[in-house]
Amino acid sequence: MPVTVVVGTQWGDEGKAKIIDLLAGEHSHVVRYQGGHNAGHTVVVGDERYALQLVPSGVLYDHVTPVIGNGVVVDMPTLFGEIDTLEARGISCKRLRVSTLAHLIFPWHQRQDAISEAMRGDSKLGTTLKGIGPAYADKVRRIGVRAGEVRDRERFRTMVKERAVQENSVFASLGAELLDVDAVVAQSDALATRLLPYLDDTVNLLHAALTDDAAILLEGAQATFLDIDHGTYPYVTSSNPTAGGACAGSGLGPRDITRVVGIAKAYTTRVGSGPFPTEVHGELGDRIVDIGHEFGTVTGRRRRPGWLDLVMLRHAVRVNSLSDIALTKLDVLDEFDTIRVCVGYRLNGQVLQVFPDDAEVLARVECVYEDIAGWKQSLRHCRTESQLPAQVQRLLTLVESQTGVPVSVVGVGPERDDVVVRRVAS
Numbered sequence: 001m002p003v004t005v006v007v008g009t010q011w012g013d014e015g016k017a018k019i020i021d022l023l024a025g026e027h028s029h030v031v032r033y034q035g036g037h038n039a040g041h042t043v044v045v046g047d048e049r050y051a052l053q054l055v056p057s058g059v060l061y062d063h064v065t066p067v068i069g070n071g072v073v074v075d076m077p078t079l080f081g082e083i084d085t086l087e088a089r090g091i092s093c094k095r096l097r098v099s100t101l102a103h104l105i106f107p108w109h110q111r112q113d114a115i116s117e118a119m120r121g122d123s124k125l126g127t128t129l130k131g132i133g134p135a136y137a138d139k140v141r142r143i144g145v146r147a148g149e150v151r152d153r154e155r156f157r158t159m160v161k162e163r164a165v166q167e168n169s170v171f172a173s174l175g176a177e178l179l180d181v182d183a184v185v186a187q188s189d190a191l192a193t194r195l196l197p198y199l200d201d202t203v204n205l206l207h208a209a210l211t212d213d214a215a216i217l218l219e220g221a222q223a224t225f226l227d228i229d230h231g232t233y234p235y236v237t238s239s240n241p242t243a244g245g246a247c248a249g250s251g252l253g254p255r256d257i258t259r260v261v262g263i264a265k266a267y268t269t270r271v272g273s274g275p276f277p278t279e280v281h282g283e284l285g286d287r288i289v290d291i292g293h294e295f296g297t298v299t300g301r302r303r304r305p306g307w308l309d310l311v312m313l314r315h316a317v318r319v320n321s322l323s324d325i326a327l328t329k330l331d332v333l334d335e336f337d338t339i340r341v342c343v344g345y346r347l348n349g350q351v352l353q354v355f356p357d358d359a360e361v362l363a364r365v366e367c368v369y370e371d372i373a374g375w376k377q378s379l380r381h382c383r384t385e386s387q388l389p390a391q392v393q394r395l396l397t398l399v400e401s402q403t404g405v406p407v408s409v410v411g412v413g414p415e416r417d418d419v420v421v422r423r424v425a426s
């Protein structure tokens with residue numbers, strides 16, 4: 001039975017949620033496998049726009065069971081805020097399942113995130129300040145509190161209290177404001193009551209579903225170049241958005257996966273700090289940002305714009321075993337005279353064969369571009385391949401020839417139906 005992974009191939013915000021929503025129609029489960037409420041996933045259906053942070057993007061379909069997998073870090077206030085907002089808009093979240101193995105985010109994590117960023121000064125990472133890194137750090141240090149702990153409330157309260165007291169001693173040594181331990185325990189305890197009915201052994205739930213011929217979609221947040229291992233370290237997030245992380249973060253095995261769809265924007269954006277070879281500054285960059293509405297869903301920050309980078313995409317193909325690529329937001333480039341595509345890097349006059357394994361080196365590469373004439377017409381109405389102008393076809397051919405992977409979906413607008421489905425790899 002199909003198990004599809006959807007993964008970002010750049011630095012996030014590629015339009016993953018829209019493609020997940022498109023694919024969810026033919027899947028029974030949509031599973032978030034990593035990250036937390038640092039993600040901002042937008043789905044547009046008619047006049048309705050849904051901005052999701054923790055709830056999987058398949059929630060809009062009645063037939064889909066949305067699952068928050070064991071690899072996610074869960075901020076309970078955000079989760080319940082999101083559920084309340086969705087339910088107020090007529091979207092039921094009753095089917096939502098949350099892994100007992102997922103780790104919880106607490107107020108000290110957010111405070112640690114802010115302190116750590118402040119201590120870095122000018123070299124700050126530009127995190128979302130949601131406490132994601134500190135929560136994953138606690139997981140790896142084996143001092144995290146997992147969602148399943150709320151099943152024994154007394155034990156849960158004790159754990160939260162102990163952790164809050166420990167973190168307060170660190171805050172005290174830094175001269176930082178202290179947490180109100182009793183308030184944190186009381187608030188966490190109240191949230192735990194709400195979490196209980198959603199909890200599940202999602203690993204066994206997903207395997208049982210597979211046995212029953214379910215079709216499962218694994219929803220990546222962030223992206224390949226924000227991956228803690230494969231991204232532009234240290235300017236990365238603290239989880240593994242790459243396809244390998246989909247197994248660790250859901251409990252499905254590598255041989256269960258049948259398709260890996262990489263989502264790439266027809267240009268590139270990045271929020272926060274870090275090297276960005278194809279970055280475009282000045283008026284041209286502002287134009288991309290304005291037309292593409294490139295402002296963060298979660299933090300409202302302006303996204304840094306740049307051209308499509310096929311060196312990155314080739315690397316993403318390797319790291320994720322991509323079966324096919326969904327190329328999104330082509331319509332944003334409708335009015336550009338020339339569309340630039342980076343096809344290689346040069347360093348000190350030498351062509352680099354592969355994506356460099358060092359962010360410092362990446363910051364110094366020179367891009368080799370291929371220029372494609374703009375199509376100078378609206379793509380919004382296009383629904384079939386034959387309606388795509390020749391210049392778009394040229395761009396798609398360039399992407400396919402440089403990456404060795406077919407472009408299966410082309411995004412021509414923000415709405416659910418604004419796509420051209422070219423071919424679907426099996």
Ligand code: GDP
Pocket residue numbers: 008012013014015016017018039040041042043044297328329330331332410411412413414415418
């Ligand atoms: P994600 O984090 O990868 O799910 O992406 P975001 O939701 O953060 O950002 C993508 C933005 O682009 C959202 O506002 C989407 O509604 C929008 N979008 C997605 N695909 C397309 C497309 O093909 N064309 C246009 N114009 N907008 C798109």
Ligand code: IMO
Pocket residue numbers: 008011012013014038039040041125126127128129130131132133220221222223226235236237238271272273
């Ligand atoms: P979606 O799923 C874009 C970036 C932050 C920062 C770095 C580390 O919507 O694509 P973190 O708070 O995770 O420790 O921040 O990662 N970042 C994202 N950028 N889209 C996202 O998610 C992101 N999630 C984190 O801006 O540079």
Ligand code: MG
Pocket residue numbers: 012013014039040041042297
């Ligand atoms: Mg986003």
